[in-house]
Amino acid sequence: MPILRASAALATLALTAACAMPPQGVPADAIASYDEAVASVGCTLRTEKDYLPVEIQTGMTRQQVLEMTAFKLATDKAVKLDDGSVKLTTGACA
Numbered sequence: 001m002p003i004l005r006a007s008a009a010l011a012t013l014a015l016t017a018a019c020a021m022p023p024q025g026v027p028a029d030a031i032a033s034y035d036e037a038v039a040s041v042g043c044t045l046r047t048e049k050d051y052l053p054v055e056i057q058t059g060m061t062r063q064q065v066l067e068m069t070a071f072k073l074a075t076d077k078a079v080k081l082d083d084g085s086v087k088l089t090t091g092a093c094a
Contacts, residue, residue, distance in 0.1 A: 020071060020074045020075050021071065022067075022068065022071050023060075023063075023064045023067035023068055023071065025064065026058075026060055026064050026068070027059070030058060030060065030064075030068065031068070033057065033058040033059075033060075034054065034058055034060070034065070034068045034072075035088065035090065035091045035092070035093070036057070036091075036092075037053065037054040037057035037058050038054055038088045038093065039088065039091060039092040039093050040053065040057065041053050041054060043087055043088050043092070043093035044081070044085050044086065044087045044088075045069060045085055045086045045087075045088075046083070046085040050085075051065060069086050072086075072088060072090075073086065076089075077089060077090045078090075
């Protein structure tokens with residue numbers, strides 16, 4: 001059930017990201033690193049096989065990746081798909 005937990009956490013984070021701030025404690029270049037990492041996994045975050053490479057490539061924790069994803073959703077730079085996954089809609093993923 002990790003996918004359901006990630007989806008629930010993402011939904012909660014999306015609500016708290018209404019002020020549209022990137023996550024605390026991530027490097028200044030984290031947004032660009034995140035975008036590149038998500039593009040490298042096909043622009044969509046669905047399962048562990050998508051999230052883990054993003055964590056490794058960016059140096060962010062899972063929580064920070066989830067917060068960055070919520071930030072992208074809150075700023076209309078990503079969309080939530082019907083299956084609960086998230087698709088980035090900017091940069092190489094546009």
